[in-house]
Amino acid sequence: MILRSLPFATLAVLFSLIFIGGYVSASGVGLSCPEWPLCPQGFLPHQDFIIEYIHRSVAATTGLLVIATMAFVLKSKETPRGMKIASIIAAGAVIGQIALGAVVIVERLHSVLVTAHLGLGLVLFSMVLMTVVYLFRMTAKTTIPAIRD
């Protein structure tokens, strides 16, 4: 049951995170939290850095969701090999993306690193989307028996 909804939830949260990241970049508030991992007031949000605070909080949530999705996909005996591979790549990409986010801060928004952050975000999105497509195919096969490979 969790396997049927978790990848969709992960994709939705990740999609919102990419929007928030774009807003962080476009509005120039990327260094409003100049340290890593926490913002100046620790876990407490503040209006001076609220957008970057939200970006980091949603990134942490996304990381947990992507890793939980991988765990459920790997545990299930019904999931195809391609779905397992996509979810493993997604988990690797989310860990890399969070680490890269830290480097982006430490290196004060170096343009190459920010571009790599966008690129790896797209790889991550593609892998989570692929996991969802596999799930959709699995669900369609079990509910509509006429659908085959």
Ligand code: HEM
């Ligand atoms: C799953 C995790 C993450 C995803 C998918 C993600 C995605 C994105 C995206 C799509 C952008 C916009 C890039 C652009 O428009 O060129 C962005 C910007 C940014 N992200 Fe992330 N991000 C993640 C985690 C993090 C973390 C953990 C940090 C810092 C600790 C971080 C720091 C930043 C900063 C500072 C910017 C703005 C860069 C600038 O000002 O140009 N990100 N993120």
